Amino acid sequence: MRRYVIKRxxxxxxxxxxxxxxxxxxxxxxxxxxxxxxxxxxGMALSAEVMEKARMELGLDKPFxxxxxxxxxxxxxxxxxTSYISGREVFPVFLSKLPATLLLTAVSIALTVVISVxxxxxxxxxxxxFTDYLIRxxxxxxxxxxxxxxxLLFMYFFSIRLKLFPVIAVDVGxxxxxxxxxxxxxxxxxxxxxxxxxxxxxELSKDYVAGAQAxxxxxxxxxxxxxxxxSLVTMITLLSLSxxxxxxxxxxxxxxxxxxxxxxxxxxxxxxxxxxxxQAYVMWMAIIYVCVNLVTDLSYGFLDPRIRLGDREG
Amino acid sequence: MEVAGARKKKAWxxxxxxxxxxxLFLTFALLFVVIFAERFCPYDPNLQDMSRxxxxxxxxxxxxxxxxxxxxxxxxxxxxxxxxASALTLVVIITVTGTAAGVICGFCGGILDSAVMRMAxxxxxxxxxxxxxxxxxxxxxxxxxxxxxxxxxxxxxxARIARSRTLTLKSADFIAAARLAGSSSAQIIxxxxxxxxxxxxxxxxxxxxxAMLMELAGLSFLGLGAQPPTAELGxxxxxxxxxxxxxxxxxxxxxxxxxxxxxxxxLLGDAVGECLDPRGRQEKPGNYINRKGENP
Numbered sequence: 042m043r044r045y046v047i048k049r050x051x052x053x054x055x056x057x058x059x060x061x062x063x064x065x066x067x068x069x070x071x072x073x074x075x076x077x078x079x080x081x082x083x084g085m086a087l088s089a090e091v092m093e094k095a096r097m098e099l100g101l102d103k104p105f106x107x108x109x110x111x112x113x114x115x116x117x118x119x120x121x122x123t124s125y126i127s128g129r130e131v132f133p134v135f136l137s138k139l140p141a142t143l144l145l146t147a148v149s150i151a152l153t154v155v156i157s158v159x160x161x162x163x164x165x166x167x168x169x170x171f172t173d174y175l176i177r178x179x180x181x182x183x184x185x186x187x188x189x190x191x192x193l194l195f196m197y198f199f200s201i202r203l204k205l206f207p208v209i210a211v212d213v214g215x216x217x218x219x220x221x222x223x224x225x226x227x228x229x230x231x232x233x234x235x236x237x238x239x240x241x242x243x244e245l246s247k248d249y250v251a252g253a254q255a256x257x258x259x260x261x262x263x264x265x266x267x268x269x270x271x272s273l274v275t276m277i278t279l280l281s282l283s284x285x286x287x288x289x290x291x292x293x294x295x296x297x298x299x300x301x302x303x304x305x306x307x308x309x310x311x312x313x314x315x316x317x318x319x320q321a322y323v324m325w326m327a328i329i330y331v332c333v334n335l336v337t338d339l340s341y342g343f344l345d346p347r348i349r350l351g352d353r354e355g
Numbered sequence: 356m357e358v359a360g361a362r363k364k365k366a367w368x369x370x371x372x373x374x375x376x377x378x379l380f381l382t383f384a385l386l387f388v389v390i391f392a393e394r395f396c397p398y399d400p401n402l403q404d405m406s407r408x409x410x411x412x413x414x415x416x417x418x419x420x421x422x423x424x425x426x427x428x429x430x431x432x433x434x435x436x437x438x439x440a441s442a443l444t445l446v447v448i449i450t451v452t453g454t455a456a457g458v459i460c461g462f463c464g465g466i467l468d469s470a471v472m473r474m475a476x477x478x479x480x481x482x483x484x485x486x487x488x489x490x491x492x493x494x495x496x497x498x499x500x501x502x503x504x505x506x507x508x509x510x511x512x513x514a515r516i517a518r519s520r521t522l523t524l525k526s527a528d529f530i531a532a533a534r535l536a537g538s539s540s541a542q543i544i545x546x547x548x549x550x551x552x553x554x555x556x557x558x559x560x561x562x563x564x565x566a567m568l569m570e571l572a573g574l575s576f577l578g579l580g581a582q583p584p585t586a587e588l589g590x591x592x593x594x595x596x597x598x599x600x601x602x603x604x605x606x607x608x609x610x611x612x613x614x615x616x617x618x619x620x621x622l623l624g625d626a627v628g629e630c631l632d633p634r635g636r637q638e639k640p641g642n643y644i645n646r647k648g649e650n651p
Contacts, residue, residue, distance in 0.1 A: 059477055070493060181625075185617040187569040189576045189592065190610035193599060197607070201600050208600075289484025293573055297596070308577055311492040319489055326485045 142302030161237025183231030453513025461521030475511035520552035
């Protein structure tokens with residue numbers, strides 16, 4: 042087990058290198074550099090010689106890979122450059138907004154689990170009955186709602202009409218987080234509900250369930266003690282896979298509810314073509330996603346003793 | 356007993372077919388409306404009339420009018436055309452490129468295979484929409500760049516499916532027979548492997564249309580897709596956002612437009628999936644063991 046963990050952590054290194062390399066290459070592909078950008082911002086027309094000199098000072102004339110090396114070194118010290126727009130350092134700004142987004146993500150994942158697991162299990166148990174059809178219909182409709190539309194509808198009904206929640210996030214707290222998190226949870230639950238239902242149905246059709254029933258064990262006990270435990274791994278895998286779309290979704294939802302997180306920061310940066318900020322966002326989101334998937338993979342061994350992680354390589 | 360079972364099975368199959376036909380009909384109806392959107396528009400979608408700006412839904416303007424007095428229904432229809440056309444283009448692009456990459460990689464193997472598949476792995480390791488946002492931003496907006504951005508992150512799924520199908524089929528006896536009969540590699544790929552792997556790819560593609568429609572609209576909503584003079588549902592909603600409180604129809608109308616289109620494509624996707632994809636049979640517990648026997 043320990044060996045497997047170490048191996049997986051070592052595998053993380055090339056992935057992180059690829060992520061940073063692509064983020065760096067993306068900046069270069071943008072066809073703009075700090076010198077050009079500064080010139081545009083100040084509105085001064087500099088001669089080609091002065092620009093060349095400034096580039097030399099910043100090391101922008103060196104080969105691509107050398108520049109990447111220098112950039113990576115700075116990155117390890119937490120220096121991700123300065124924003125083209127505000128002139129402030131990117132990394133501290135990014136870091137200060139990160140907790141808000143993580144809070145939003147955590148609340149929406151919790152909501153998703155609370156909504157979709159009971160409903161998914163209920164739909165599976167009542168398969169092909171009215172309850173099942175109703176739950177599946179809701180899931181289907183939720184799956185067909187674009188999240189920005191859900192967000193605006195929630196905003197209209199809950200905030201503007203019923204005045205239950207603030208229209209825009211006033212602070213980073215639970216009451217402000219409720220609507221954005223619910224919006225994200227609706228889309229995620231709709232997808233997740235189906236998968237929970239299929240996972241539980243799959244488990245229900247196995248022989249041991251019939252065997253346990255034949256021995257007179259109450260169905261509720263079989264359900265909670267065996268079926269839910271057995272389908273836990275599938276459920277967790279699917280949940281961690283949906284974190285990717287959740288991270289993308291936060292950008293839209295945050296900018297609608299003016300939630301002060303990295304998603305909104307990124308959307309603003311994209312609209313103003315503030316490349317260092319976009320780069321920081323993309324890179325960190327990718328790293329978070331990769332880490333979530335890693336933790337999920339590692340958790341299998343604890344959740345399901347049948348999976349022996351270390352033995353896989355023989 | 357057996358006869359009844361067979362009859363029941365047939366009825367089940369018939370019901371599936373009926374649903375497929377119904378949803379295909381719905382899809383064609385939607386496509387018809389979208390293709391001839393200009394004909395269905397009650398007004399010129401770009402005609403501004405400030406004296407009628409921001410009117411609530413009425414008989415003359417079933418979906419109300421926007422800030423510039425333009426008829427919302429006409430704009431929704433035209434916007435739907437842009438959205439559906441770009442989503443379909445996107446799905447065709449990713450299906451064709453993904454399948455081609457997957458089949459060729461699976462068939463040829465070697466360095467090409469590992470290189471392309473590692474690329475696919477890297478693409479799958481990133482959160483898709485985040486990367487698509489970054490790419491769309493790099494390409495400086497416009498609906499084309501949104502399509503390219505989403506295509507860049509969505510093709511690996513198809514490549515993987517096509518590759519695994521190709522690998523299974525490659526070792527099948529009938530491929531060996533075709534080779535013995537003197538078929539060239541191109542003939543084998545086009546004549547045998549492609550037709551036999553199309554089922555699961557088609558299901559994925561149809562199911563993807565709705566999702567892509569939503570993601571494209573999402574990018575446009577963020578200002579990364581179609582730009583304002585073009586009517587597109589995502590940017591119409593984004594433009595009307597500030598008027599949500601007083602003139603909600605400016606936002607809700609286009610939203611319902613996207614919702615209906617996505618519902619129709621998703622219904623079709625589910626129906627196609629049930630008819631073509633063997634995994635659809637998972638729904639019936641009785642078939643579980645059979646299913647296992649079929650796909651070793």
